[in-house]
Amino acid sequence: MGRLPDPRGSDGWHYHPKGPHTARHHRALNRRPLVRARIGGAMTAMTATQTPPASLHSPVIGWFDQHARDLPWRRPEAGAWGVMVSEFMLQQTPVNRVLPVYEQWLARWPRPADLAAEPPGEAVRAWGRLGYPRRALRLHGAAQAITERHGGDVPSEHGQLLALPGIGEYTAAAVASFAYGQRHAVLDTNVRRVFARAASGIQYPPNATTAAERKLARALLPEEDERAARWAAATMELGALVCTAKNEDCNRCPISGQCAWRLAGKPAHQGPPRRGQTYAGTDRQVRGRLLAVLRDAMTPVPQSALDAVWDEPVQRARALDGLVADGLVEPLAGGQYRLPLS
Numbered sequence: 023m024g025r026l027p028d029p030r031g032s033d034g035w036h037y038h039p040k041g042p043h044t045a046r047h048h049r050a051l052n053r054r055p056l057v058r059a060r061i062g063g064a065m066t067a068m069t070a071t072q073t074p075p076a077s078l079h080s081p082v083i084g085w086f087d088q089h090a091r092d093l094p095w096r097r098p099e100a101g102a103w104g105v106m107v108s109e110f111m112l113q114q115t116p117v118n119r120v121l122p123v124y125e126q127w128l129a130r131w132p133r134p135a136d137l138a139a140e141p142p143g144e145a146v147r148a149w150g151r152l153g154y155p156r157r158a159l160r161l162h163g164a165a166q167a168i169t170e171r172h173g174g175d176v177p178s179e180h181g182q183l184l185a186l187p188g189i190g191e192y193t194a195a196a197v198a199s200f201a202y203g204q205r206h207a208v209l210d211t212n213v214r215r216v217f218a219r220a221a222s223g224i225q226y227p228p229n230a231t232t233a234a235e236r237k238l239a240r241a242l243l244p245e246e247d248e249r250a251a252r253w254a255a256a257t258m259e260l261g262a263l264v265c266t267a268k269n270e271d272c273n274r275c276p277i278s279g280q281c282a283w284r285l286a287g288k289p290a291h292q293g294p295p296r297r298g299q300t301y302a303g304t305d306r307q308v309r310g311r312l313l314a315v316l317r318d319a320m321t322p323v324p325q326s327a328l329d330a331v332w333d334e335p336v337q338r339a340r341a342l343d344g345l346v347a348d349g350l351v352e353p354l355a356g357g358q359y360r361l362p363l364s
């Protein structure tokens with residue numbers, strides 16, 4: 023990945039949340055360069071002070087050295103394929119739900135070619151109740167491409183990873199960083215929250231990742247590859263265990279003395295409302311019920327078996343149509359359905 027010129031100056035950055043007024047104040051005091059970025063809908067000023075990004079690296083990485091969970095995808099034997107599988111699964115599902123499915127998945131398909139050799143429906147079946155099952159199809163598609171284009175080995179180049187079907191910027195960066203020790207900004211929900219608080223002084227990041235967040239993440243990366251990869255994993259773990267969405271535990275945080283949001287008195291969230299996670303009664307729930315019937319069946323199922331799991335016919339039909347359109351369900355002649363064979 024190409025590196026941006028380092029704009030930190032000799033003293034590094036501290037990121038102030040209060041916008042132009044604070045920026046003017048600091049400019050008057052310091053006469054130092056000032057960079058601004060729009061984060062969370064508000065103009066955020068970043069001014070040079072005594073808090074360089076490097077001062078965050080050692081405490082966070084040191085904390086990670088002591089407190090990192092022993093997760094199977096972090097062990098050397100997981101390899102790049104294990105890392106990739108875990109990243110697909112973890113994107114929208116908590117670790118405790120991913121663990122058993124991950125173990126079964128790797129036991130059954132220890133290499134990409136093993137998964138690629140089976141129908142995509144088997145990936146959907148093995149995905150179980152992890153949710154957002156299109157991820158299973160995408161992982162299967164990536165395994166096929168890895169087998170065909172890369173001789174069955176997960177590529178190490180970020181560009182090659184990004185070119186795989188179903189792999190976006192996040193997953194490519196995560197695999198390149200965690201599996202191959204490269205220097206990439208890896209911005210998942212947890213990392214974005216830590217950066218929003220510690221560096222930008224706001225409680226929550228925007229709903230969708232912004233260019234300003236990517237720029238900030240790149241600026242915060244350690245220079246050296248291995249340390250940058252460690253930093254990526256460490257910030258992710260800090261967000262998962264300490265700086266959580268609902269209960270930040272600042273007393274246990276290794277950077278509490280430098281955290282912009284904490285030092286500002288934890289101002290309340292002022293951005294757009296945060297997206298909820300409703301499930302009951304949604305089409306997602308209906309899709310989950312329908313797919314569960316098909317996962318449990320080793321032969322095609324009749325429409326009546328699907329009708330039995332959701333009473334409301336319009337919503338049920340809409341959910342089934344969606345599953346078919348997404349390639350998660352294959353309709354057969356005679357009104358029967360099954361998981362996809364191709």
Ligand code: SF4
Nearest residue numbers: 265270272275278281
């Ligand atoms: S001090 Fe508190 S809010 Fe700031 S990064 Fe640490 S846990 Fe999060």
